[in-house]
Amino acid sequence: xxxxxxxxxxxxxxxxxxxxxxxxxxxxxxxxxxxxxxxxxxxxxxxxxxxxxxxxxxxxxxxxxxxxxxxxxxxxxxxxxxxxxxxxxxxxxxxxxxxxxxxxxxxxxxxxx
Amino acid sequence: xxxxxxxxxxxxxxxxxxxxxxxxxxxxxxxxxxxxxxxxxxxxxxxxxxxxxxxxxxxxxxxxxxxxxxxxxxxxxxxxxxxxxxxxxxxxxxxxxxxxxxxxxxxxxxxx
Numbered sequence: 001x002x003x004x005x006x007x008x009x010x011x012x013x014x015x016x017x018x019x020x021x022x023x024x025x026x027x028x029x030x031x032x033x034x035x036x037x038x039x040x041x042x043x044x045x046x047x048x049x050x051x052x053x054x055x056x057x058x059x060x061x062x063x064x065x066x067x068x069x070x071x072x073x074x075x076x077x078x079x080x081x082x083x084x085x086x087x088x089x090x091x092x093x094x095x096x097x098x099x100x101x102x103x104x105x106x107x108x109x110x111x112x113x
Numbered sequence: 114x115x116x117x118x119x120x121x122x123x124x125x126x127x128x129x130x131x132x133x134x135x136x137x138x139x140x141x142x143x144x145x146x147x148x149x150x151x152x153x154x155x156x157x158x159x160x161x162x163x164x165x166x167x168x169x170x171x172x173x174x175x176x177x178x179x180x181x182x183x184x185x186x187x188x189x190x191x192x193x194x195x196x197x198x199x200x201x202x203x204x205x206x207x208x209x210x211x212x213x214x215x216x217x218x219x220x221x222x223x224x225x
């Protein structure tokens with residue numbers, strides 16, 4: 001069974017630009033969530049989607065948005081990039097809910113210059 | 114809100130030494146508890162989990178017991194190997210919360 005796939009693996013963007021990251025969950029998984037990992041803040045929850053509906057959102061500015069498609073694939077978008085958005089962005093998928101088991105992708109490393 | 118507090122690292126051990134990483138949590142309900150491991154350049158892998166009080170999760174020689182009375186979920190391994198060098202994260206998830214809350218992570222280095 002293929003794991004969680006995140007694309008691209010690495011990105012370099014300029015301040016002020018926008019970026020879209022993609023996540024394909026494990027087949028059959030309907031819940032997809034996103035996390036930002038930085039050395040200073042650790043792992044922080046961004047949002048979670050299930051059947052195209054956002055069920056929870058973390059404490060991030062509105063520049064961070066996401067969506068889920070009918071095939072459970074998910075994208076997150078960051079607009080007006082700031083230097084502080086440089087991070088590893090991790091996607092996780094789960095059959096239904098997070099409190100059973102979550103499977104993580106390898107992440108997308110975003111560098112904002 | 115929910116929070117997880119992990120033992121500060123880094124931790125450096127010799128091969129075959131005993132490893133323990135302390136983890137305590139604050140939650141409003143009855144969370145599920147997890148330990149995740151992250152190897153360099155990779156995402157997180159689930160190491161073990163426990164879903165209710167007194168449950169013991171175990172995997173690859175690692176163990177952790179869900180202690181509701183002390184709100185703890187300490188990770189232990191009796192004899193570590195060089196290949197156990199990684200960052201370990203304690204996490205919780207409350208029912209109907211749809212997210213994981215992570216501790217800060219503990220970097221473990223095992224020397225041969």
